Amino acid sequence: MIIVAVGVAAAAAVYLSREPQPVTETSAAATLDTKGGGHFRGPENAAVTLVEFGDYQCPSCKAxxxxxxxxxxxxxxxxxxxFHHYPLISIHPNSMAASLAAEAAGEQGKYxxxxxQIFEYQERWAPSSNPEPEFLAMASRIGLNANAFMQAMRSPQLRDRIIQDVVRAREANxxxxxxxxxxxxxxxxPLSVNAFVDVIxxxxxx
Structure with missing residues (x-):
C-alpha cells in the first residue's frame, strides 16, 4: 500500500504541474488493458465494455x-x-473539483x-471562481447529505482515486x-451513435 500511495503522490505531482500540451491525432489506434476500475453503468455481465475517459468541464464531453x-x-x-476521470486542469481549472463532486456523491451511492447533473449544469459551474456552491446545490437536488458530501469532496482518498485514473490515461497515451x-x-x-453501433x-x- 505504501508503494501505491507513493506512486500516486508522485504521479499527482507531475500531473498537477504539467503545462498544456498540443493534442495530436495518431493514425494507429491505441489499446487499453481492460482491467476494470472506474464507475460502471449497465449489466455486470455485459458482452461489450465501453470505456470513456472524460473531463467534466470539457464541452465535447458534455456533448x-x-x-x-x-x-x-x-x-x-x-x-x-x-467511466474514468481525466480532468485536464491546465485548461479546465474546475475539472478536478467536478470529479471530486462526482466521487463524493458516489460515497452516498449516487455517483x-x-x-x-454535472454535465447538465456545466455552463453554471464551469466559469465560476468557486464552483462548490453549484455542486452543493446539485447534491441537494439528488438527496445527498450536505455535510457528508462536502467532507468527502475534501478527502485525499478520493483525490488519489482520480489521480489513479489520470495515471492510467497517461499510460495509455x-x-x-x-x-x-x-x-x-x-x-x-466517433461522431455519431452509429460510429459506436458499427463497432459494437x-x-x-x-
Whole structure:
C-alpha cells in the first residue's frame, strides 16, 4: 500500500504541474488493458465494455453524454459503460473539483446521478471562481447529505482515486477528451451513435 500511495503522490505531482500540451491525432489506434476500475453503468455481465475517459468541464464531453446514453439505451443488456476521470486542469481549472463532486456523491451511492447533473449544469459551474456552491446545490437536488458530501469532496482518498485514473490515461497515451475504447480498442473520433453501433455490432457477432 505504501508503494501505491507513493506512486500516486508522485504521479499527482507531475500531473498537477504539467503545462498544456498540443493534442495530436495518431493514425494507429491505441489499446487499453481492460482491467476494470472506474464507475460502471449497465449489466455486470455485459458482452461489450465501453470505456470513456472524460473531463467534466470539457464541452465535447458534455456533448457526447447523450450520445453515450443513447448507446446504452440501444444495448441495455449487451453494453456496460466504464467511466474514468481525466480532468485536464491546465485548461479546465474546475475539472478536478467536478470529479471530486462526482466521487463524493458516489460515497452516498449516487455517483451517476451527480455525473448527469454535472454535465447538465456545466455552463453554471464551469466559469465560476468557486464552483462548490453549484455542486452543493446539485447534491441537494439528488438527496445527498450536505455535510457528508462536502467532507468527502475534501478527502485525499478520493483525490488519489482520480489521480489513479489520470495515471492510467497517461499510460495509455491518451491526449484528448473524451476518449473511448470498446473492449480495449480505441474508437477514433466517433461522431455519431452509429460510429459506436458499427463497432459494437461487430463485437457482438464474434
Amino acid at each position: 457526447f453524454a447523450p450520445v453515450v446514453q443513447e448507446v446504452l439505451n440501444r444495448y441495455p443488456k449487451q453494453v456496460r459503460l466504464e 451517476w446521478e451527480m455525473h448527469d 491518451i491526449e484528448a477528451v473524451p476518449t473511448f475504447f470498446i473492449d480495449g480498442q480505441q474508437i477514433h473520433v 455490432d461487430a463485437r457482438l457477432k464474434k
